[in-house]
Amino acid sequence: MSNGPQAGWPGLWAAALQIVALRRAGQVGGAWARPLHGLDESGGELFALYEPLVCRAPQSPPWVIAHLGQSLDGFIATHNGDSRFVTGSQDLDHMHRLRALCDAVIVGAGTAAIDDPLLTTRRVPGTNPTRVVLDPMQRVPLAARVLQDRAAPTLWLCDERCHDPAVAARVAARVLAVPGLTAADGVFDAQVVRRVLVAQGLRVLFVEGGGVTVSRFLAQGLLDRLHVALAPVLIGEGRRGVRLPASSTMADCLRPGGRIVRLGDDVLWDFDLSASPGRSEGTGRAVDVRRTM
Numbered sequence: 207m208s209n210g211p212q213a214g215w216p217g218l219w220a221a222a223l224q225i226v227a228l229r230r231a232g233q234v235g236g237a238w239a240r241p242l243h244g245l246d247e248s249g250g251e252l253f254a255l256y257e258p259l260v261c262r263a264p265q266s267p268p269w270v271i272a273h274l275g276q277s278l279d280g281f282i283a284t285h286n287g288d289s290r291f292v293t294g295s296q297d298l299d300h301m302h303r304l305r306a307l308c309d310a311v312i313v314g315a316g317t318a319a320i321d322d323p324l325l326t327t328r329r330v331p332g333t334n335p336t337r338v339v340l341d342p343m344q345r346v347p348l349a350a351r352v353l354q355d356r357a358a359p360t361l362w363l364c365d366e367r368c369h370d371p372a373v374a375a376r377v378a379a380r381v382l383a384v385p386g387l388t389a390a391d392g393v394f395d396a397q398v399v400r401r402v403l404v405a406q407g408l409r410v411l412f413v414e415g416g417g418v419t420v421s422r423f424l425a426q427g428l429l430d431r432l433h434v435a436l437a438p439v440l441i442g443e444g445r446r447g448v449r450l451p452a453s454s455t456m457a458d459c460l461r462p463g464g465r466i467v468r469l470g471d472d473v474l475w476d477f478d479l480s481a482s483p484g485r486s487e488g489t490g491r492a493v494d495v496r497r498t499m
């Protein structure tokens with residue numbers, strides 16, 4: 207929280223978790239009415255980041271949020287992949303809150319292989335979401351903690367053509383061999399990912415990285431919200447965050463509406479993409495992100 211723990215926060219957070227637990231169980235949690243007392247302005251601004259996630263009804267359309275913590279020069283990790291840590295503790299807490307409020311947290315194969323993340327909610331009260339490793343070629347090491355530790359339900363999404371049943375038998379995660387996960391351009395198809403997860407009852411999705419994965423969801427118009435936490439650090443050269451096809455003029459560039467929330471030394475941009483021109487409910491044109499990476 208911007209100015210440390212506030213009196214009203216624990217009760218508000220507990221109420222939000224209760225509604226999310228009902229949604230995850232497929233039950234309607236009732237209308238969300240925020241009790242404002244006990245939070246000052248900064249606490250209210252922080253909590254407003256979570257309200258769109260709390261307000262999702264069990265059968266409402268799928269909803270996708272992504273987060274990246276990046277340097278002032280636009281990198282999410284050093285050139286050899288070190289990202290511990292780009293942003294500060296308040297942004298880490300924020301990411302764990304997003305995990306607690308979403309049905310599923312998704313990471314790309316690069317992140318799973320390099321960071322070996324747990325993807326649990328250990329920094330905040332809340333139940334772990336389903337963990338999703340998006341790995342079309344089934345290249346993530348079998349020893350990856352997320353594939354072995356049974357800390358939460360875990361799905362390992364691979365393209366049907368690259369799936370090896372013998373490999374699947376050696377992990378605790380459930381393997382989903384998905385037909386058409388890899389699009390004609392050789393990159394995963396985010397619409398297929400969303401469709402597969404919705405079929406598993408997972409409708410509120412958190413894309414936690416890395417840059418390639420978030421960029422793909424963004425380029426296909428599937429993000430409702432994008433959180434970019436800017437840290438006061440310069441990396442010089444490293445792994446890029448968002449990458450989209452080049453624009454010729456500034457007028458052509460995506461300039462989503464957003465607001466900022468201070469998270470300690472970091473500044474979090476909360477972009478609402480739900481009304482963006484490129485936004486897709488499932489029929490949008492996929493652009494070639496890979497050629498720009």
Ligand SMILES: NC(=O)c1ccc[n+]([C@@H]2O[C@H](COP(=O)([O-])OP(=O)(O)OC[C@H]3O[C@@H](n4cnc5c(N)ncnc54)[C@H](OP(=O)(O)O)[C@@H]3O)[C@@H](O)[C@H]2O)c1
Pocket residue numbers: 273274275276282283284286287288289292313314315316317318319320321343345346347414415416417418419420445446
């Ligand atoms: N600061 C943050 O917010 C944040 C968040 C998450 C991750 N990260 C950092 O971002 C980096 C990863 O992001 P990313 O954009 O490169 O990838 P990503 O989006 O996590 O995953 C997709 C990419 O990973 C590659 N890949 C597949 N299997 C791999 C393997 N076994 N080892 C390494 N790469 C593999 C894929 O290459 P192919 O297309 O060739 O298969 C694809 O380009 C890591 O350094 C991680 O620490 C930072």
